[in-house]
Amino acid sequence: MARAGLYHSDVKKARDALLAQGRHPSVDAVRVALGNTGSKTTIHKYLKELEAEEGSIDGRKVSISDALQDIVTRLAARLHDEANERVSVIEAVSAQKDQAHAVNLAALQQDLASLEEQLRQARERVEEMGRMHVVTDVRLQEEAISRHIAQQQVADLQERLAENEVHRQSLEEKHTHARNSLEHYRQSVKEQRDQDLRRHEQQLQQVQAELRQQQHTLIQKQEESTRLNQEAARLVTALSQAEKSLYDEQTAGRRLTEQLAASQSAAHQVEVILAQVASNERLIEALGDQLVQAAAQIEVQSNQSRTLEAALGTAQATLVSQQDTIRELSGLHSRAEHHGTL
Known part of the structure; x- marks a missing residue:
């Protein structure tokens, strides 16, 4: 985890440790020595300040070749730092593109699976419609046979209807006779009921007397x-x-x-x-x-x-x-x- 602040003394200690090891104190090397903390810009600034301080102190004693070597070293370090920064940016952009490509690929695969499922369902519907078409043809033939049978049944029913009409007229005549007989029976039942009522009244009087x-x-x-x-x-x-x-x-x-x-x-x-x-x-x-x-x-x-x-x-x-x-x-x-x- 990065620290809250990076100080000049921390950069100086890390650079001196690298020089003591015989390693070039580049920005990345110093940042690794600091535990991968601190901004590369800040580290680069502190390194420039250290070089400027050391150059002002020992400027008179440094020869032209040493100065040139120092300039070349600093230019190489700067080019290395800029290259690292560009590589980091390119890597970030590449990672973003890879992620976008992965997302697009997943979406395309999902769309492909959906299209395959739709194609399968369409094939099943076509097969089902074919089966339904065969069933419909069979039903159509059955309906034609049923219609012919129904027409024959209608003719039979019409004949039976004529017979039933004759039978109905006969039943009406019988009903008339039965109604007359029923009226006669009702009259006789009424007379019998009146007799039973009178007999019941007599029995009631007898029961009262017995009581x-x-x-x-x-x-x-x-x-x-x-x-x-x-x-x-x-x-x-x-x-x-x-x-x-x-x-x-x-x-x-x-x-x-x-x-x-x-x-x-x-x-x-x-x-x-x-x-x-x-x-x-x-x-x-x-x-x-x-x-x-x-x-x-x-x-x-x-x-x-x-x-x-x-x-x-x-x-x-x-x-x-x-x-x-x-x-x-x-x-x-x-x-x-x-x-x-x-």
């Missing part, structure tokens, strides 16, 4: 349920009494059995009591069966009662809601009257 009968039967069932509940309560009371009697009789039987061990004369009485106990047990079993039947009937009636209670609950809820609504409306009416009075 009223069912409602009456439900009321009777409710009354019967109440009676069965009362009967069940009575049977439960009787069963409790029978169980108490059985317990008492069992207690008496145990006592009689104890007395039987002490007295054989009480055996007949024990047998009689035992027979009574067995009779009471059969009675209790019969009462138990009746109680089971009553419980089943009570369960059925309870289900019906729960259904009725649910309906009653719904009706009561509706009644409460309506009462609340009535109270709200009454309150609103009262407040409206109060505000109206104010």
